[in-house]
Amino acid sequence: MRILVVNPNSTTSMTVRIAAAARSVAAPGTEILAVNPPSGPASIEGYYDEALAVPGLLAEIERHEGTIAGTVIACFDDVGLDAARSLATAPVIGICEAAMQTASLLGGRFSVVTTLARSVPALERLAQRYGMAGRSTIRAAGVPVLALEDPASGAVDRVRAEIRRAMEQDGAESIVLGCAGMADLARSLGEEMGLPVVDGVTAAVKLAEGLAALGLRTSKAGGYAAPLPKAR
Amino acid sequence: MRILVVNPNSTTSMTVRIAAAARSVAAPGTEILAVNPPSGPASIEGYYDEALAVPGLLAEIERHEGTIAGTVIACFDDVGLDAARSLATAPVIGICEAAMQTASLLGGRFSVVTTLARSVPALERLAQRYGMAGRSTIRAAGVPVLALEDPASGAVDRVRAEIRRAMEQDGAESIVLGCAGMADLARSLGEEMGLPVVDGVTAAVKLAEGLAALGLRTSKAGGYAAPLPKAR
Amino acid sequence: MRILVVNPNSTTSMTVRIAAAARSVAAPGTEILAVNPPSGPASIEGYYDEALAVPGLLAEIERHEGTIAGTVIACFDDVGLDAARSLATAPVIGICEAAMQTASLLGGRFSVVTTLARSVPALERLAQRYGMAGRSTIRAAGVPVLALEDPASGAVDRVRAEIRRAMEQDGAESIVLGCAGMADLARSLGEEMGLPVVDGVTAAVKLAEGLAALGLRTSKAGGYAAPLPKAR
Amino acid sequence: MRILVVNPNSTTSMTVRIAAAARSVAAPGTEILAVNPPSGPASIEGYYDEALAVPGLLAEIERHEGTIAGTVIACFDDVGLDAARSLATAPVIGICEAAMQTASLLGGRFSVVTTLARSVPALERLAQRYGMAGRSTIRAAGVPVLALEDPASGAVDRVRAEIRRAMEQDGAESIVLGCAGMADLARSLGEEMGLPVVDGVTAAVKLAEGLAALGLRTSKAGGYAAPLPKAR
Amino acid sequence: MRILVVNPNSTTSMTVRIAAAARSVAAPGTEILAVNPPSGPASIEGYYDEALAVPGLLAEIERHEGTIAGTVIACFDDVGLDAARSLATAPVIGICEAAMQTASLLGGRFSVVTTLARSVPALERLAQRYGMAGRSTIRAAGVPVLALEDPASGAVDRVRAEIRRAMEQDGAESIVLGCAGMADLARSLGEEMGLPVVDGVTAAVKLAEGLAALGLRTSKAGGYAAPLPKAR
Amino acid sequence: MRILVVNPNSTTSMTVRIAAAARSVAAPGTEILAVNPPSGPASIEGYYDEALAVPGLLAEIERHEGTIAGTVIACFDDVGLDAARSLATAPVIGICEAAMQTASLLGGRFSVVTTLARSVPALERLAQRYGMAGRSTIRAAGVPVLALEDPASGAVDRVRAEIRRAMEQDGAESIVLGCAGMADLARSLGEEMGLPVVDGVTAAVKLAEGLAALGLRTSKAGGYAAPLPKAR
Missing domain, CATH: 3.40.50.12500 (Rossmann fold)
Known part of the structure; x- marks a missing residue:
């Protein structure tokens, strides 16, 4: 089972620490794939930083679509959580x-x-x-x-x-x-x-593992329906 | 008084209609400047479209910073409202x-x-x-x-x-x-x-005119503090 | 456009100051008609004063019915707001x-x-x-x-x-x-x-002007239905 | 123990029926004094009727001040309840x-x-x-x-x-x-x-009797403080 | 009219004091029957004590079923209130x-x-x-x-x-x-x-007397339906 | 890691099915210990059954205290959840x-x-x-x-x-x-x-495993403080 942990800011040293925390609680069979967008705000401190971090976050989720059992968004503002749930087929958990x-x-x-x-x-x-x-x-x-x-x-x-x-x-x-x-x-x-x-972060890893074990995925019957095809 | 009306999707024909509605209620001295981002989702139908529309919306607001008395975000999801309020010095109104x-x-x-x-x-x-x-x-x-x-x-x-x-x-x-x-x-x-x-749209134009007449601007004393300088 | 501003207490000096504040933000074409009931509590400090101020307030609204574009009730307790909305055909705004x-x-x-x-x-x-x-x-x-x-x-x-x-x-x-x-x-x-x-007061004047510009009036489809004819 | 039951509309036949209902549940030692204002709306159907009924209601309460153990306001809109509690020293119960x-x-x-x-x-x-x-x-x-x-x-x-x-x-x-x-x-x-x-009505009579037996009165430590002396 | 007052802890001296308080406000025709379970927690200080007190409380209510006009549960946590309402036919009041x-x-x-x-x-x-x-x-x-x-x-x-x-x-x-x-x-x-x-305690006694006078009993049309026959 | 799953009713065939569901999602190293009280209501259908089931439930939890990593209460009414959290040192999860x-x-x-x-x-x-x-x-x-x-x-x-x-x-x-x-x-x-x-049931097993992996236990700093020593 592979869990994607996305740090939505671009500070790689923070991603490294987040990954270590995630791995410290992951189950034996769980692989933690921790990433951050190559660019975007160095830290997320307020609504403006949040908004600018989301496209990079979504790109990371899209890049790994189909290869993961769940995603953790590792920013306490739960930035992009709703968009990520619409985009992904596997569950997405915000750390807040x-x-x-x-x-x-x-x-x-x-x-x-x-x-x-x-x-x-x-x-x-x-x-x-x-x-x-x-x-x-x-x-x-x-x-x-x-x-x-x-x-x-x-x-x-x-x-x-x-x-x-x-x-x-x-x-x-x-x-x-x-x-x-x-x-x-x-x-x-x-x-x-x-x-x-x-x-x-650690709490979300366990929830993501749990949902995967339960065979549960994000509902597509409401607000998290897959994005409609259109010019973007 | 100039009010910026941003249609955050990229469909210019909709911007034209929004502009006409805005102008139909604007006070005599109010100029309506209606814009949309040059690219981005053609329409906003769900959380994913919302997220992708925000950077273009913020760029439009940034481009007109200092020249306007207020901004209307002309998407009923009030996309990017919080980020826009952090970024802008003039008031920002969501149409919802x-x-x-x-x-x-x-x-x-x-x-x-x-x-x-x-x-x-x-x-x-x-x-x-x-x-x-x-x-x-x-x-x-x-x-x-x-x-x-x-x-x-x-x-x-x-x-x-x-x-x-x-x-x-x-x-x-x-x-x-x-x-x-x-x-x-x-x-x-x-x-x-x-x-x-x-x-x-029309309701928001009147609220934006009203705030300008009252001399009121977004509070910077809390969540809408100006973005901190940092790598983005 | 004429906006009726009713100070529901009977202190004329306060009405004068309220009128000045209202006029300081009114649009060029707006006439502010500021009144107070000839009798009633000199100030509104608690529920009892509120209750006694309402009939005089309603009489002022009734007296100007048909000649105004909107009414502002200039007491922060929003006294008589619901009754005034039932009575008037133009919109009524409470300052709270x-x-x-x-x-x-x-x-x-x-x-x-x-x-x-x-x-x-x-x-x-x-x-x-x-x-x-x-x-x-x-x-x-x-x-x-x-x-x-x-x-x-x-x-x-x-x-x-x-x-x-x-x-x-x-x-x-x-x-x-x-x-x-x-x-x-x-x-x-x-x-x-x-x-x-x-x-x-000033905020309400701008809202009243805005509703008038939008062509919106109080809904009569629910709790604000016009009073039924009956002995009173 | 005397309980004042005020029907705030001016329809005496309704007061008679309300009085009968109140008496049907009153304790042996309780006297029900049922009154209505001599004038005012014949029935209370909406906010406007409510507002016009309050001064007559308050006059009835004032007239019996000091002679009663509690008051019941016998209109389901609980009209004038807060003003009555400020005015009266004995408890006041709304029937809603x-x-x-x-x-x-x-x-x-x-x-x-x-x-x-x-x-x-x-x-x-x-x-x-x-x-x-x-x-x-x-x-x-x-x-x-x-x-x-x-x-x-x-x-x-x-x-x-x-x-x-x-x-x-x-x-x-x-x-x-x-x-x-x-x-x-x-x-x-x-x-x-x-x-x-x-x-x-009957529920309120029992609550009023209960408060009297408990020796409890409306608190004057907040919003129900006695009206301040002033021109009215 | 007989009101059952159950102290759900097993401290008899407290029951005596509760009974005295209850009697001090009871109407002339009301008999206060104050009891406590023979065993169970000596005082109720937290959720665990609450849970252990409930069976004894329910046994007292069951023992007096049919002979009382209402029950007061004399513990401020309102322990067992819902179960008691299901079990009893007469009203049950919690003191909180x-x-x-x-x-x-x-x-x-x-x-x-x-x-x-x-x-x-x-x-x-x-x-x-x-x-x-x-x-x-x-x-x-x-x-x-x-x-x-x-x-x-x-x-x-x-x-x-x-x-x-x-x-x-x-x-x-x-x-x-x-x-x-x-x-x-x-x-x-x-x-x-x-x-x-x-x-x-005293407030609940008056409410219980009141419900009895009104002829009102617990609704059996929902969550307080009588327990179903089954092995227990 | 041993998770205690308590079916608080006394129907053993239901415990067997609950255990099978729990085991179907448990992690490789997790032992599911599924029990029910030897007596008590055969099913929990309403508040009265709930109340009678709790002492047996608490006895099961007490009996296994110190040997388990977490407890699941397998009744959707979350019966006895608060009392169980006070009693146990390991986390307790209700299935609702x-x-x-x-x-x-x-x-x-x-x-x-x-x-x-x-x-x-x-x-x-x-x-x-x-x-x-x-x-x-x-x-x-x-x-x-x-x-x-x-x-x-x-x-x-x-x-x-x-x-x-x-x-x-x-x-x-x-x-x-x-x-x-x-x-x-x-x-x-x-x-x-x-x-x-x-x-x-299955959701709670994964949450219990997760809390154990995170090293988190019920807070004893508030309402879930351990029961005080006293006669019960």
Whole structure:
């Protein structure tokens, strides 16, 4: 079984870390194919970056169509998720959706700790869409995405501090890490903090494997119908 | 005052009709600049078309930045609305948002009559986002977008029939036409049906003029902060 | 085009200020006819004042029926809005509805700064009705309505301080001024605070002009059907 | 204990029937004082009638202030409920609120059968306000209010037929009668239909008695603070 | 009229206090029969205790079937409420539902003060179910249930302090006491605090009396249909 | 890895079929331990059966505590889910929650086809709890649970017919089978109907495996805190 993990930004070092996180939880028979578009925004920090990342993301999905059992979109804004589901025949999982679903299986309220404040409104809207608005709080640690690539940036300390605030102020029973670039932090932060810390990349890999094992694919009976043939 | 009206699909004949509708309601001092991207999907029928239309839409907005008082995105899916608001300094109005707001000023429940069934889920999600889910029903007339360009297609009759069903079955107090390609039908259908029929293009032009007169611009204090400088 | 602006309280000095604000944004061809009932509560501060103000408000609307293109109800509680829509043939706009709609076009979350704490529950209910509860916070500056008529009262400073709290604590991307008596403050406070500050009177005038230009009137197909003839 | 039951319309024959229904369930020690304003709309059928009925209603409440243990507003639109709560020191119960609460204790989904279609939007909004929108359906029997005063009008048959439709189509587990003029029908229709049929007048009397026994009064700590002294 | 009040935990001293509170508000003709299961959890503090208390609760209801006019479940988690409604022919009232309904008649926002933090999620879910989530806040005083049986425990002081926080921070217009063991505190705390303090046991007794007087019983037309005969 | 699958009713033949379905999707290294309580209701059809099944369910979970990687509760009412999460240290998955989450990854709207009409209200409440109420419809096929054990009962035909109605009337993009006794029908019905048909037992097994692989356990920081020591 091959799972395509697309990092929709063009920062290859982040793709490498995402791939490692994905492989750390993949089942023995699962091959993780981690890619990123050759060009496009270096990081996704707000709606404009999101929009520009989508065509490259869709091209990656199209390129691997027919050879994969499922796709994970490894950006916490779930960029291009609907378009990808229309395009692909295999299931597509967004890491925000995956992480929120997973957190909801482990406790009641959860808090998301994302990077920059400008991303909070987009994630609040996703929480609304996924039926999680009533049980979640979205917080920003004030960390640019690419600071997560730099161990000297102090980014992890700021994430840790924000998790503490979530525990004290939000009634959070679990924490969701709100950026694919935090994928490798979940396990250690969870042990340190003493409550479940969920990362979306790893959660999505398990959901994709699960759907494949169940023989389930995206429904084409509604909004995810295959694109109509036309001039584009 | 110059209002930019962007038809995000690449069908110029539709842009011409949209422009005419926009001009029919514009105030004396308002110049309507109607454009479409030179390439991209010929019509927007589902999430995949939406995603591919956005970069061309944003390029048009960027090209006219600084010379306009406001922008109307003339696709009922409100494609690229958030990215456009981040990018532009002048206000940006989506025609779905404009039409739903306008309908909500005229009565209680309203029904949207859009083109194809595959677009219904996207519009239901917009109704949710705009706080209108509890008072609206989304319906499809089974009309491809470009059939609206062809008087011989019978498209208008199918729209008319769907409006009748909305009046009989939904308790609709007003009707929203769910495609920019229907912009020129609103007034005549309203007179024929005896209840308000709202088109988003014309509604959005008036909202854009209004915001300009009020001296109001998109807030940059949250999710619509200007894009950060970075490799794209 | 003539727009009727009804201040439903009986304080003529407030009507004068409301009229000036309305005229400051009206289109060249728009005549603003600003009135208030000859008697009734001097200010509207709570549900009881609301109820007593409505008959006078309706009498003003009835008196001008047939001569106007639209009516603005210039009290932020949107008092009598439904009854006025039933009674009038031209559109009727409430300033709370107008301001919330306008704010929602400019950003995500917004905060309303109103006068007295006793008005907060009524405005929270309006936010719910208009589909804005999930994105808005209602705050009171602790300012009696008529203090806004008195430059020496310090009322504006208290409004300014409450706006600052909204920016710091609510994640507000824009501010809505929650009283018709604040109509003349929006532009200067917006410039001072660096984010959009929306006033309902001016916003409603532009919406009323827009509906008139679109040829749209209140639907009589549901709850706003004309009153039945009967002894009253 | 004296309970004031105000029929806010001016049709005395309806007040007589409402009083009889109220007395039929009142506890031994409860005196029912049923009144209506001397003038005002003969029936309340829509928002305009509602608005005009409120001042007379408030005058009745004011006239009996200090002599009663609670007030029931006997119009299913719960007209003037908030103003009455501000004005009165004893509790005030609306019959829509009372009936919906009572129905929610007896089953899951319920349907309201009211008089005219024009009243449906107002009742849907009340269901929203009372937290009952997700479990209720509002239906109109097409019966003018005063037809309920006339045994030869066939009104009861139309109510009966609408209850049957609610049972077949809505999944209704109980029925709420949506007009004070139906107060005397609840018990017989319940027996005939084999499911709970709730009337608001009688339900509200029991709630008012209950609050009095509990020693509870309207909170003056928020929106129901006593009206401020001012020119009215 | 006989009302069965079941304390679903096995602490008889609490049953005695609950019975006294119930009798203090019961109508002259009402007999309060207060019972608890002979075994089961000594107090209900979380979901596990809830689950284990239900069979004993149902056995008490079954034992008195046919001899009572209504049942009150005197645990603020409303444990076993749905099963009890299926089983019994007379109405069944949960004290959380009763208290929240009662508070909603007295003001807008209310806060619940319960015992331990672990019970907050369950009560938030009940608020959601009863349509009260948008107007309520759930708080814990950090008091074990059985500390309420011990005057020397300081429990009442902690409840008092939490009520003060609710008044200062939540905009609470009334307070709901979130444990049957607080039933005897409502009246004195209400007088002390100057706003309505609602206890569910007493509120539920009045609702049960009311339903009996109205001749209303649980609907068997849906989810509360009588259990099917089968091996159990 | 050992996954405990508890059928909370006492019908062993159903446990056998549930076990087979679970094993058909389990990963190579996963052992499925399928059990049912030795006594308790033979099937779960309504709230009363639910309540009586829980103690036996909890006893099974307690008996295997410490030896398993996760538990699946194989009743579509998700009976005892909260209590089980409090009790167990390993994750616990309800099959309704699992199926609804899975369906939400495959399309927009989905319909649940359950057994008897009396179970619909309970499932509607679960849909509300899981954030799925806005995108789901609950339907009953009119099939007693144990009819699913009998190939001659015609039960499968009735399920098939109800799926067809869901496709025609609800806009369902996928189907959820609303009873553990339907676990073996999902794959064949999906192929026959041409849209995803999701069964909760198999979906829950994959979620339980996934959580185990991610090293995630139920949060004990809130409502699922371990039961307090006390007399029970």
